[in-house]
Amino acid sequence: MKVLLDILRRENAEAAPWHQCIPFETADTNATVASALTAINADPSLRDTEGRPVTPIRWECSCLQKKCGACAMRINGVPRLACDAQLADLGETVRLAPLGKFPVVADLMVDRSGMMQQLRDMRLWLETDEPAADPDALAASYEASRCLQCGCCLEVCPNFYVDGDFYGMAAAVPVSRIVAEADEAQMADLRRAYRSHVYEGCGKSLACRDICPAGIDIEGLLVRSNAAAVWKRRRKGRK
Amino acid sequence: MHPVYIIGAGLAGLSAALTLAEQGRPSVLVSLQPSERAQSVLAEGGINAALDTMGEGDTVEDHYNDTLRGGVWLADPNAVAALTAGAPDVVRRLAAMGVPFNREDGHIVQRNFGGQKHKRTAYARSSTGKILMNAVIDVVRRHEAAGLVTRLPHHECLRLLTEEGRCIGVRIRDTYTGAMTDGFGRVILCTGGLCGLFPGHTTGTTQNTGDVTAMAFSLGAALAGLEMLQYHPTTVGIAGKRCLVTEAARGEGGRLCIRRDGALWYFMEEKYPELKNLMPRDVVAREMYFVRRDLGGSVLLDMTSLPEATWENKLSDLREELMHYLSLDPKKDLIPVEEGIHYFMGGIDTDIGHRTSLPGLYAAGECACQYHGANRLGGNSLLGALFGGQTAAQSVMGDVHDDDDVPAPRPFTGEEPLAAPVSAAFAEAVCEILLGGMGIVRSEAGLTAALDALSALTPGNARERCRLRLAEAMLTAARARRESRGAHYREDWPQTDESFRKTAVAEMQGDAVTITFRPLPERRETS
Ligand SMILES: Cc1cc2nc3c(=O)[nH]c(=O)nc-3n(C[C@H](O)[C@H](O)[C@H](O)COP(=O)(O)OP(=O)(O)OC[C@H]3O[C@@H](n4cnc5c(N)ncnc54)[C@H](O)[C@@H]3O)c2cc1C
Ligand code: SF4
Ligand code: SF4
Ligand code: FES
Numbered sequence: 119m120k121v122l123l124d125i126l127r128r129e130n131a132e133a134a135p136w137h138q139c140i141p142f143e144t145a146d147t148n149a150t151v152a153s154a155l156t157a158i159n160a161d162p163s164l165r166d167t168e169g170r171p172v173t174p175i176r177w178e179c180s181c182l183q184k185k186c187g188a189c190a191m192r193i194n195g196v197p198r199l200a201c202d203a204q205l206a207d208l209g210e211t212v213r214l215a216p217l218g219k220f221p222v223v224a225d226l227m228v229d230r231s232g233m234m235q236q237l238r239d240m241r242l243w244l245e246t247d248e249p250a251a252d253p254d255a256l257a258a259s260y261e262a263s264r265c266l267q268c269g270c271c272l273e274v275c276p277n278f279y280v281d282g283d284f285y286g287m288a289a290a291v292p293v294s295r296i297v298a299e300a301d302e303a304q305m306a307d308l309r310r311a312y313r314s315h316v317y318e319g320c321g322k323s324l325a326c327r328d329i330c331p332a333g334i335d336i337e338g339l340l341v342r343s344n345a346a347a348v349w350k351r352r353r354k355g356r357k
Numbered sequence: 358m359h360p361v362y363i364i365g366a367g368l369a370g371l372s373a374a375l376t377l378a379e380q381g382r383p384s385v386l387v388s389l390q391p392s393e394r395a396q397s398v399l400a401e402g403g404i405n406a407a408l409d410t411m412g413e414g415d416t417v418e419d420h421y422n423d424t425l426r427g428g429v430w431l432a433d434p435n436a437v438a439a440l441t442a443g444a445p446d447v448v449r450r451l452a453a454m455g456v457p458f459n460r461e462d463g464h465i466v467q468r469n470f471g472g473q474k475h476k477r478t479a480y481a482r483s484s485t486g487k488i489l490m491n492a493v494i495d496v497v498r499r500h501e502a503a504g505l506v507t508r509l510p511h512h513e514c515l516r517l518l519t520e521e522g523r524c525i526g527v528r529i530r531d532t533y534t535g536a537m538t539d540g541f542g543r544v545i546l547c548t549g550g551l552c553g554l555f556p557g558h559t560t561g562t563t564q565n566t567g568d569v570t571a572m573a574f575s576l577g578a579a580l581a582g583l584e585m586l587q588y589h590p591t592t593v594g595i596a597g598k599r600c601l602v603t604e605a606a607r608g609e610g611g612r613l614c615i616r617r618d619g620a621l622w623y624f625m626e627e628k629y630p631e632l633k634n635l636m637p638r639d640v641v642a643r644e645m646y647f648v649r650r651d652l653g654g655s656v657l658l659d660m661t662s663l664p665e666a667t668w669e670n671k672l673s674d675l676r677e678e679l680m681h682y683l684s685l686d687p688k689k690d691l692i693p694v695e696e697g698i699h700y701f702m703g704g705i706d707t708d709i710g711h712r713t714s715l716p717g718l719y720a721a722g723e724c725a726c727q728y729h730g731a732n733r734l735g736g737n738s739l740l741g742a743l744f745g746g747q748t749a750a751q752s753v754m755g756d757v758h759d760d761d762d763v764p765a766p767r768p769f770t771g772e773e774p775l776a777a778p779v780s781a782a783f784a785e786a787v788c789e790i791l792l793g794g795m796g797i798v799r800s801e802a803g804l805t806a807a808l809d810a811l812s813a814l815t816p817g818n819a820r821e822r823c824r825l826r827l828a829e830a831m832l833t834a835a836r837a838r839r840e841s842r843g844a845h846y847r848e849d850w851p852q853t854d855e856s857f858r859k860t861a862v863a864e865m866q867g868d869a870v871t872i873t874f875r876p877l878p879e880r881r882e883t884s
Contacts, residue, residue, distance in 0.1 A: 160781030180390055180562040183399075183598065185487070186562070202681075241499075248453070249455035
């Protein structure tokens with residue numbers, strides 16, 4: 119298999135971005151964008167289409183099996199996980215760019231610490247040590263637990279931008295885990311945070327649901343959290 | 358109050374940070390990437406504790422015995438006694454943190470796992486690690502908001518700072534900016550397994566490079582149990598790694614076979630009529646190796662006769678994964694599987710309180726050698742990471758003095774030789790040699806050849822030199838253990854030899870790697 123990788127490169131946050139086109143060939147029919155980047159970085163003799171050397175491309179990965187969210191980037195314009203993107207499905211030219219809503223560190227690497235800051239701001243933890251244990255709450259908590267904190271949903275969200283009041287699905291999904299299990303005492307604070315950082319900013323277009331690489335049931339979780347946090351619907355078995 | 362430096366933010370590191378915070382001691386949690394991306398999130402099967410929720414009369418003593426037997430009597434009995442006695446509280450605590458364990462009529466469901474006499478493994482569907490991590494991250498976040506924990510993701514630990522044989526701090530580098538900082542105080546290493554020594558050949562993550570273990574070894578910390586690598590029998594090669602096919606695939610009826618004279622031979626069923634495909638991991642992996650060596654071709658996992666309901670309710674994730682990555686449908690295709698390196702029983706040598714041989718330095722989780730002996734039981738490592746992190750933190754609390762003269766952190770602007778990474782070509786060369794010597798079946802000749810090949814490599818920088826020493830220690834330990842035990846199988850010494858019921862301890866003496874065998878302690882009477 120032969121592809122041309124067109125990579126948007128940048129030495130650091132201040133440097134001007136430029137395109138480097140690298141011909142890449144592999145016998146592995148299951149090769150992914152992640153394995154191509156690994157192979158390119160392992161080969162110091164590689165040249166781009168203009169004969170220039172290819173310095174190590176900065177990007178992040180960890181699990182290589184779409185379970186950690188590290189390798190999110192824009193692939194042919196679409197935010198997705200590099201370890202989940204098989205070259206065979208991507209056409210002859212594969213365009214790679216960093217996620218666009220976060221500050222770039224270098225090349226394909228972005229600083230997503232803002233997402234973690236949002237979770238701290240939302241006070242994302244349980245105050246009670248007797249969390250709800252009814253099957254319905256546990257099922258919601260399990261589903262919400264699958265969020266990879268990859269940030270793909272924020273990329274496609276029309277309403278999210280860094281440092282804004284609206285925190286997007288990358289916060290709303292984890293919050294729904296806490297909403298499912300919290301006691302009433304904590305719910306008062308949670309409701310306030312949920313309204314101002316999730317409910318009031320979300321246009322409910324669900325573009326985030328269609329892009330989520332974990333396939334999380336975002337709609338189901340939203341309906342559930344809205345009921346509990348906005349409409350104050352009584353949750354089963356909670357004081 | 359000066360903080361404790363914790364390197365690694367997987368389950369062990371988080372557990373240490375949490376324990377310290379609960380006692381009011383601040384910590385700095387350093388990791389290459391945020392906790393959400395640590396290897397701990399990959400664990401699927403579950404966590405062990407003798408809660409006896411299934412009414413089988415399970416006890417802590419049974420858990421203790423299974424763990425020691427599983428490790429073929431090479432684990433420290435006192436450490437295992439503490440681990441198994443602490444396990445029920447660890448799991449109850451997780452439930453109180455909101456972990457959605459699978460439940461029935463309100464109680465936590467426990468399942469069978471390899472090498473255990475009772476149903477002892479609690480789980481959260483097929484993502485136990487991910488779910489536990491979320492809960493522990495939440496609790497740590499609360500302490501973070503209160504200022505007791507400082508998380509430093511995207512920071513790499515480059516070296517330990519030592520003074521007169523003591524560890525007095527760490528040098529870390531912000532991987533975003535390149536800025537280096539020297540931090541002072543006690544240090545707990547929680548950097549995970551040695552996956553980086555086998556790029557592309559383990560089920561783990563690329564973050565766990567093994568560089569910290571290699572560096573600590575070069576700076577004087579003893580390592581132990583390095584010959585003990587756990588190969589998981591059923592993994593599949595996907596781009597860039599070995600992907601685990603859960604033991605549940607065989608638990609639910611999957612069968613291993615190989616083509617012989619044009620027909621499928623279900624060799625495990627013929628050779629082990631009682632336990633068949635569910636023999637312990639090391640036995641299955643070895644048999645796979647032998648049939649492949651004798652017959653050629655691949656070993657295949659046959660799941661074609663599993664009932665529809667099993668695919669729907671229990672193995673849907675697995676089917677989706679195989680179809681996605683291999684374009685094979687296990688409902689009708691045979692899946693070629695191979696052994697893959699899955700767990701490192703050996704690592705940094707610690708005492709029962711998780712203190713290393715360097716005063717001031719502690720280690721917990723998969724980077725440490727503790728609890729598992731010659732073989733780790735499934736479900737015992739999540740437990741070991743949580744309990745180990747907690748124990749290390751408690752030891753720190755006992756050892757630390759507030760009038761210790763601990764300087765404030767300061768930027769380091771000099772030349773750091775350990776800053777340059779191991780090159781891909783060098784990593785590949787070391788990996789090939791290690792795989793040659795430390796495969797599933799080992800021999801004196803193979804290990805000697807591997808050591809010779811290793812000595813012909815020339816390291817290009819300081820980190821490569823550290824890696825070379827670690828690789829040498831692994832091969833030397835495997836050569837010195839002239840017996841077969843658990844994960845370590847020697848073709849030329851196929852029997853288990855009681856005189857080798859000792860821990861192989863590796864140390865640097867000047868520039869030379871030495872291995873000594875240390876007897877195991879007796880189990881102390883418990884009060
Ligand atoms: C696919 C898979 C399935 C598994 N299933 C189970 C199971 O069902 N049950 C079970 O008990 N066990 C299971 N295990 C094993 C278990 O998950 C691990 O042993 C355990 O999670 C290890 O936790 P840890 O905290 O020691 O390390 P990890 O979670 O690996 O964390 C290591 C940390 O160290 C950091 N780090 C590494 N190097 C550096 C450096 N130089 N500088 C700074 N930080 C660094 C990393 O960033 C990371 O934060 C499984 C393992 C795998 C791979
Ligand atoms: S539903 Fe629309 S507005 Fe709301 S988080 Fe998703 S993409 Fe953004
Ligand atoms: S909700 Fe989905 S897309 Fe958004 S951060 Fe979580 S896993 Fe990623
Ligand atoms: S590397 Fe973990 S999701 Fe891609």
